[in-house]
Amino acid sequence: MALAKIERVVGRGVHVAGEDIDTDRIIPARFLKCVTFDGLGEHLFKDVRFREDGSKTGHPLDDPRFAGASILVVDRNFGCGSSREHAPQSIAKRGFKAIVAESFAEIFFGNSIALGIPCVSLARADLDQLAKRVESRPDTVLTVDLVEGVVRAGDDLGWPLGIKPGASEALQKGLWDPIGQLLEAKDQIRSVAASLPYMRA
Amino acid sequence: MGKSLFDKVWDVHTVRTLPGGETQLIVGLHLIHEVTSPQAFGMLRDLGLRVMMPERTFATVDHIIPTDNRKRPFQDNLAEGMVKALKDACQEFGITFFDVDSGRQGIVHIIGPELGLTQPGITVACGDSHTSTHGAFGAIAMGIGTTQVRDVLATQCLALARLKVRRIEVSGKLGPGVYAKDIILHVIRRLGVFGGTGYAYEYAGPAIEALSMEERMTLCNMSIEGGARVGYVNPDEKTFEYMKGRPYAPQGDAWTKALAYWKSIASDADARYDDVVRIDAAEIAPTVTWGINPGQAISVKERIPTVDQAPNAAERSLVEEALSYMQLSGGHPIEGTPINVAFIGSCTNGRLSDFREVARYLKGSKVSSSVRALAVPGSMDVAKAAEAEGIDQIFRDAGFEWREPGCSMCLAMNPDKLIGNELCASSSNRNFKGRQGSPTGRTILMSPVMVAAAAVRGAVADAREVFSIRR
Ligand code: SF4
Numbered sequence: 094m095a096l097a098k099i100e101r102v103v104g105r106g107v108h109v110a111g112e113d114i115d116t117d118r119i120i121p122a123r124f125l126k127c128v129t130f131d132g133l134g135e136h137l138f139k140d141v142r143f144r145e146d147g148s149k150t151g152h153p154l155d156d157p158r159f160a161g162a163s164i165l166v167v168d169r170n171f172g173c174g175s176s177r178e179h180a181p182q183s184i185a186k187r188g189f190k191a192i193v194a195e196s197f198a199e200i201f202f203g204n205s206i207a208l209g210i211p212c213v214s215l216a217r218a219d220l221d222q223l224a225k226r227v228e229s230r231p232d233t234v235l236t237v238d239l240v241e242g243v244v245r246a247g248d249d250l251g252w253p254l255g256i257k258p259g260a261s262e263a264l265q266k267g268l269w270d271p272i273g274q275l276l277e278a279k280d281q282i283r284s285v286a287a288s289l290p291y292m293r294a
Numbered sequence: 295m296g297k298s299l300f301d302k303v304w305d306v307h308t309v310r311t312l313p314g315g316e317t318q319l320i321v322g323l324h325l326i327h328e329v330t331s332p333q334a335f336g337m338l339r340d341l342g343l344r345v346m347m348p349e350r351t352f353a354t355v356d357h358i359i360p361t362d363n364r365k366r367p368f369q370d371n372l373a374e375g376m377v378k379a380l381k382d383a384c385q386e387f388g389i390t391f392f393d394v395d396s397g398r399q400g401i402v403h404i405i406g407p408e409l410g411l412t413q414p415g416i417t418v419a420c421g422d423s424h425t426s427t428h429g430a431f432g433a434i435a436m437g438i439g440t441t442q443v444r445d446v447l448a449t450q451c452l453a454l455a456r457l458k459v460r461r462i463e464v465s466g467k468l469g470p471g472v473y474a475k476d477i478i479l480h481v482i483r484r485l486g487v488f489g490g491t492g493y494a495y496e497y498a499g500p501a502i503e504a505l506s507m508e509e510r511m512t513l514c515n516m517s518i519e520g521g522a523r524v525g526y527v528n529p530d531e532k533t534f535e536y537m538k539g540r541p542y543a544p545q546g547d548a549w550t551k552a553l554a555y556w557k558s559i560a561s562d563a564d565a566r567y568d569d570v571v572r573i574d575a576a577e578i579a580p581t582v583t584w585g586i587n588p589g590q591a592i593s594v595k596e597r598i599p600t601v602d603q604a605p606n607a608a609e610r611s612l613v614e615e616a617l618s619y620m621q622l623s624g625g626h627p628i629e630g631t632p633i634n635v636a637f638i639g640s641c642t643n644g645r646l647s648d649f650r651e652v653a654r655y656l657k658g659s660k661v662s663s664s665v666r667a668l669a670v671p672g673s674m675d676v677a678k679a680a681e682a683e684g685i686d687q688i689f690r691d692a693g694f695e696w697r698e699p700g701c702s703m704c705l706a707m708n709p710d711k712l713i714g715n716e717l718c719a720s721s722s723n724r725n726f727k728g729r730q731g732s733p734t735g736r737t738i739l740m741s742p743v744m745v746a747a748a749a750v751r752g753a754v755a756d757a758r759e760v761f762s763i764r765r
Contacts, residue, residue: 111615112608112611112612113487113587113612115587115726117724117726117727117728117729118726118727118728121728121733122705122706122707122728122729122731123706123707123731125329125330125357125707126329126358126370126372126373126375126376126707127333127372127376128332128333128336128375128376128379129333129336130333130440140727140728140733145733145734169608170487170488173487173488173521173587174423174724174726175422175423175705175724176330176421176422176423176437176438176439176518177329177330177439178330178421178439178440178441179330179440181439182440196488198488198491198521199491199492199521199523200423200437200438200439200523203439203442204439204441204442207439207441207442208441257455258315259314259315259316259455260314262314262315263314266313266314268313268314270441271312271316271445271453272341272444272445272448272449274312274313274318274453275318275445275448275449275451275452275453276343276448276449278309278310278318278449278451279346279449281309281310282309282318282320282346282449282450282451285307285308285309285320286320286347286450288306289306289307289320289322290415290551290552290555291322291413291415291416291544291552291555292320292322292350
């Protein structure tokens, strides 16, 4: 199975502020009642975007200045909580192609990489600078460059990014969805299974 | 130097190292449920793949099923659709499905151990982050995403980075009225909600060895709340005793062989760890959360933290956000905070021993008239056993509703929800904003006995005083 080689993501950004944003906040549990992931995009961050009476709270996602943004800029420990893949799926379906944060929760990180969404970290001060730039000049073109290991904002700003080397390589080589490789080893799988004391057929 | 259980189990399950450096790890037991798994079958169909080892996957329904009226079709069309999608997929791919009428249905992390599917020294995966629960048996068990559910279905394998191992040693003895739930809330408070990122937690020491199997499940269950994807306890005589006679446990010759394997995989006395944390059980008190993540916890006798006590600006804003959401005032005692709802259940604390322990103290007491109280057994087996002992009656007499098994108000994907900004004393595992079904609903996590005490008093209370626990 040939997958796209993801070396860089280019697009405008939107900053969603807040530490420890958990997957319940990314996609509230009531939207998990689906048998496919299509259509999840519109419910992204639903409960912080809308009040109980249905009126908008003025969330950055609904701010026309950030319409069409494809790079999501967030804060620390993004995606903590439940392992639901609906969270990165709803982000992907909303049109985001990369996420920049100070740090990510582990399961969320893995789930996102497996969808081909680079999750890169910046040092706190750099992230703050990036967020400020996105907010003050929403039309700034951002580049998440895995090859050079930098996040750039316009022509003037750039910061070194962090990402697990394995994940970065997998994205760049088009191996981010592991199923192809896992399938290659069918015979080995059967022989290891047979060697396990509890798995013999 | 010796090896830890984690390293031993990891090594025997390794198929190979993938080009990207991750391990291709074989999964011994795969559990699926209606919320995160039906989509994976769709992905399989799209790719034209089959299930490689259908006999190693087991399905049940727990997250969305109603706990009051289980008549089919469910009133909620979407819920009905998801259960049906899972059932159809299981039929198509030859997977055992414990349906609502099977007598074995329940929360996936409760039925796995109950049926003897969960065993020492195996690897367990499930599309649910509380899969760490199964680590109580000395299994390496972890939550996975839907794409990984697809991977396991198609290849019985996962591509994973090896975790580091942190040993958490709890010495001494727990005081009266202090439970496994308090240990884990204490651990998360100390190490933080992402202190365990990249680690497997090995819980050890006299206070852990003294725990029953069900208490060990409570402990391992919330490892993920501390950021650790895997948490486990080394198997011992209690583990083996628990396994005996379970429907899927090995028997006869197979038992003897299994036992030898189980004994061999426990951590060596001189095992190497990446980190060791020591905790004295005597310093752990009945613990409750005050904020919007499980690390924001204090003992029931402490005062709610103030913004000024926070060590830095980031912490300050976290405390501020939590206090404002919870509508609590820093500096005030948490004890006496009025509650509206009491919930006993979930994969953390919805087992027979949880209901037994509460029943011991609840007998003869009444739930405060201001509190709506819900008891939801974790599985049909738990319900049956509790009912046979008359525990359901004790709960009902006290003013609890006694429901059918499911996840219920732990995440409120079914009709059991908080309303408006109701405050719930809950035996579950997550106090995130909106977790219990209302976007402004509030949750205080605690042990089941503490929930019962709060239900009786109508406010957060010290169960040791409410129920004169001195044992
Ligand atoms: S009881 Fe709660 S935490 Fe456990 S599996 Fe169900 S929803 Fe998840």
